Amino acid sequence: MRTLPEVPLLDHAALSEFLARRFGGASEKLSDLPHPQELKDARKGAERLARAIRSNERIAVVGDYDVDGVTSTAIVKRFFNLIGYPLETAIPNRFTDGYGVSPGILERIDADVVFTVDNGINAFAAADACRARGIDLIITDHHTPSDTLPDAYAIINPKQRDCSYPYKEICGAQVAWLFMGLLKQELELSVDMRQFFPFLALAVIADVMPLVGFNRSIVKTGLEMMQRSPLPPFVMIRDYLNRSAITSEDIAFQVAPRINSAGRLEDAKIALDFLLAETTEKAFEQFELLSALNTLRKETEAQTTEEAMLRVSPDDRVIVVAGEHWNEGVVGIVASRLVSRFQKPAIVLSIHNGIAKGSGRSIGNVDLYALIKSQEELLDKFGGHKMAAGLSMPGERVEQFRRDINKVAEGVDPNDFIPHTDIVGELEHHMINFELLELLERFEPYGEGNPRPRFLLRDAEVVNVKLFGSDQSHSRLELRPSKTHPKTIELVAFRQVLECPDSRTMSCSYTVNKNEWNGRVSLQLMLERVF
Incomplete structure (x- = not known):
């Protein structure tokens, strides 16, 4: 039998104090965001792109096939559309090209200047190929560099040595956005860079960046802007989610997997076309394709998991x-x-x-x-x-x-x-109410670095267990937390097929979530782990 973690009994005030301590006074004012020029080589790279634009040179960007890479590509393409300059875009195909910028990708590009987003920090062969062809390669990335760097014109990565940019845990889309902000200054143009916050929120969440400090502010602001954005991809996301407010968990579990499915199973260009859609009809068409691919991804994943288990x-x-x-x-x-x-x-x-x-x-x-x-x-x-x-x-x-x-x-x-449990405490049954839900909402968005609080339920009586879903792969449990209290609670366990234990008792961890359905709001307790 597993030993249950020792955790405190919490009331609402203690929980609020605990969650507030997570942020440790880190600055969250977007006005305090460090200047992009603190990124090593960013000024050099921006000057080169500005010179290319003034000289009417050909420019291309190479992205990546995950959400961060596709979103990074969408940000820079939309930026270039706003300033009225052509930009060739290329995203590798996972199956035919492999990861990132490569000599093979470069053979399909006709450009004088190539810059990468969310990849390139280990693109040694591509850098050599660019130099041989007289192409200036600018690398923007956020992945950890090795001791040796590619021989590129400029390398913009907060994790490289001698880079003074203070925030290292940012995603590729953030690096690309900062780089475009510096290019805007070089060109002396008026472009509101805040308009890209919904895209940044999508990338930060999907790439599992810590949601503290500026990352938290960008995501919080980006989700609020996504809720009212007139851009077709976000109109489509709102229609699909059908919620009063979009949360980070909606993005992580509902939206990001769909965007990722294109690169996982077919071609990430399907996802890029969705994020670049200029009409709701086009956004709907691409989102339908992504949803179909995501369904296929789930089926493929389930079959492969079954084979792997054996x-x-x-x-x-x-x-x-x-x-x-x-x-x-x-x-x-x-x-x-x-x-x-x-x-x-x-x-x-x-x-x-x-x-x-x-x-x-x-x-x-x-x-x-x-x-x-x-x-x-x-x-x-x-x-x-x-x-x-x-x-x-x-x-x-x-x-x-x-x-x-x-x-x-x-x-x-x-x-x-031993897996990390991250259980914050136990709650008395009567504390699980809408007041608790409102308290939890004050500390959103939840994600990496700010996980949704997990609570311990100890030795609850199992009243009933039912399976649901088209493939009966989810469980709904009716539990009685206390022998002295007749009222039961319901927990939902997605992707877990559970049975009633012989002892008819269960200890588990769970989260408290908001469930919206047909305009009605209710509490939903999500089972995390059975002990």
């Missing part, structure tokens, strides 16, 4: 599974599903033409990047960070990789495998 070696401390022709676009999601199911780090690989490529996700304090790095002699490429990584290797090495990484994992402290 290949798990139960005694391994790190799960490593591989399958012929699994879709590369869903292996990261499948890895997350395996982590959730088995409470272990998981690496899922797809084998195509003898090459195994995939993604890994970690748990607790296990440094997955370090574990993968310990096997770098077996790998063609790898990258990432402590909690998530990507890698590739010859298919015949997968089994040796599985054995060897697990040998190294035997030396990891068992306590590091």
